[in-house]
Amino acid sequence: MQNKKFFWFFIFSGIVVFVLLFLINKYSVVLSLFIYLLILVAFYFYYSYKINSLVFYKNVYSVISQLVHYTEVNTLFNFIAQSISALLNAERSSIFLVNKESNILWTIVAEELEIKEIVLPIGKGIAGYVAKTGEIVRINDDVYKDERFSPIIDQKTGFRTKTVLSVPVVDKSKNIIGVIEVLNKKNKTGFSKRDEEVLELFCSEVANIINNAQLYGQVQLLLESLLKSFAAAVDARDPATKGHSLRVMRYAVNIAKEMKLNSVQIKVLEYAAILHDVGKIGIPDSILLKQGKFTPEEYEVMKTHAVITKDILSKISFPPEYKDVPNIASLHHEFMDGSGYPYGLKGEQIPLLARILCVADIYDALISYDRPYKPPYSQQDAIKILYEMVQQGKLDKNIIDIFVTKRLFSIEQRKLVRVNKEVSFAYRKLTAEDLKSLFPVLAKTRNISAKGLQFVSNEEFPSGTFIEVELYLPNFTIETIAKVVYSTKIEGN
Template sequence: MSQQDLNSGSHEAITQHSAHMDDYRALVKIACLLSSEPELDNLLNLIIDTSNSLLNADRSSLFLVDYATNELFSKIALGTSNEIRVKIGSGLAGTVAKTGEIINLRDAQNDPRQQKRIASEQAYIPHTMLTVPMRNHSGKIIGVIQTINKKTGSFNERDEEVSLAFASLAAVAIENATMRRDIELMLKSFIETMADTIDLKSPQTAGHSRRVAFYAAEIARELNLSKDNIELIRMAGLLHDYGKIGVPEVVLKKQGKLTEEEWGFMRQHVSITEGILKRLYLIGELKRLPSIAGQHHERVNGTGYPNGLLSEAIQMEAKILAVSDVYDALTVRRYYREPMTHIDALNYLRTLTGIEFEGDCVEALVRVVERVGAPQNPYEDTALQFGSTPAETLAPDLSRFLQ
């Protein structure tokens, strides 16, 4: 072997090593990128965009396995807006999902395994196509990535290796995002179920917690709070009265005026709520959930309970809950009184701005009511009623209204 051949071989080996290092560095960056996106829908779109860029391709599709129907499904396919469903074992994607083997086509248009294209796709002709399986930690196939029409030539062995490694990274990211979503949905359903148990104990206030949660979340949006804070206050709204589970039913269901002793029992629900919620294992911002719910009867001038906190000591989310709670209490029918109109209730809240309630929260509620009205509530008829009677003439015993 000549020196020229040796030099040529050495140069080729160095070039291949450099290419592999480039691929490795690219995949490390991609792994970091995918792991930083917690939202499943956003992640799926990110995977498609990255697949195209990584393989210098025209478009891609991502299919996930639906084991319940023995199908692959996808709403994520660049250039299409239709959901695509493919039987496992049928077509290119279905074959890869069944066998776990890579399919690399250099003449995709004439391959007999190609599925018929949907009407909107008839003008788009696939020439080259690389289809690889997505395997999770345990090696189970959870989906397929299909990359179409490489912009320069055909997909080669290096593309196959890179795409397979990328598919594994994508599978792990999808499973993590799916688990996160499922945990969040489980937590939300648990909290909503807890809130509904209060309706079973106190039918006269049925739907109150859901309405308070609705108003509070909308006020938070009006005040431009973060997405996480909006969700936090929605949960606090759902659970703010959970402590009423510890209040005697004779007090909760009494149709007349409460005695001082009964009113003392009623006020205990706030501390009971906070105590119960503190027993939940909560993480991140959710750790503030018990204290927010425990402050919803505090007032900015210090006349609230259970701790008589002044404005600066009350969390903003609790101030929002206070306004939402009182507004709903005034505008819903009870055994012992008719509801205020929504206009009158807003006027009443305005008269106490800076005294009991935060002004920004009250004005944000006004905008919410103007924008969306009363929430659609499955438990009770709370259709909007607008009137002009002065609020102060309608509420001679507001303490009973606001239990």
């Protein structure tokens, strides 16, 4: 439509100009026609430039308006890099971030890069120079002739840099926090002043994104720290399950990544896994810490922890994208055949994330050494039980297949070795209420194997006593909660 309007305006204005010129130069039609054609050509190029500029900037602002639709930072930066290359008609674009502590630049996005990441000292190469000085660098001649250019990346990738436009990313406090670099303009004229202005516009947007991402990251880090502390407090209430929540989280997240779930789904699952047992805070100690199997009545009380989990987590103001955390966390005991709890959901009624969480929770419970109601199962036996539950219609076969074939159960390798030497370690005697003595007592081991740690002590430890152990190995220390399963008095002591 714009082109049609421009065409008729062009013809009409041309006729008017020609008539005026003819009247002024009525004895020279040829001269009038020549002047008319010159003016016509000038008008054509002027308005063509204006229209092209309008179309170009319309495309620029169209790209910028799309930035708000991206919630994942890495995806957003990839979109920006690709858009810059397309708008500026260049071969590649890279977005560098500044790490002031290490005095380096590193690429959060390096379009079509054959190596995973570029790391440059600030001051090295064109991008490093821009990060150091804050100057805009535009090179349309052979960049290899510029003393600021470093060919190291070209040598690593096989790419040949010819022309460069590099602009600093500056935050509101005038700090240089990154660099956007565009390589190899595809036309022969090289990068223009307009290209420079457009790249500055994108740098301003990237600065806002980085600042918002850093602020969001700090808030998210605080949230994760609080959630992990919350889960650790719940785990500590029942020493037999210490570390269970974090192990379940690792299993579940690994499954989700293998299933190619998006970053928001993975984060929801991570939080739900960390917090899936917080409802146990509402279970009486007489049941939660009971040695041996529950009575039917006690089991019914224990099952309420899933609903309590949802009630507690629903009171936390999660970000909107993580609003499903309370529901997913509360459904980790639901089975595909409807025999689970708390709601007896069936099949697709159970969200995928809850089905993943259920598998992770069951597997960790099966292999755990510290459950009072059962012995630990080997990996092979635990996997066998998972497949038996698939055959019974309780677990999602696709999830189990991924978990087993990709060996996602190997987040921690418990090597079955025996240490036939004395190793120093410390322990604290714990009561059922998890009260600890003030100072650890040093002792010596007799041997360590898959069956446990055997040691000699001057104190008596009745079977079932929980103790906190620190094991001092040559290069590292192991801290854990242990339960005494066997105790005997040595003659003469």
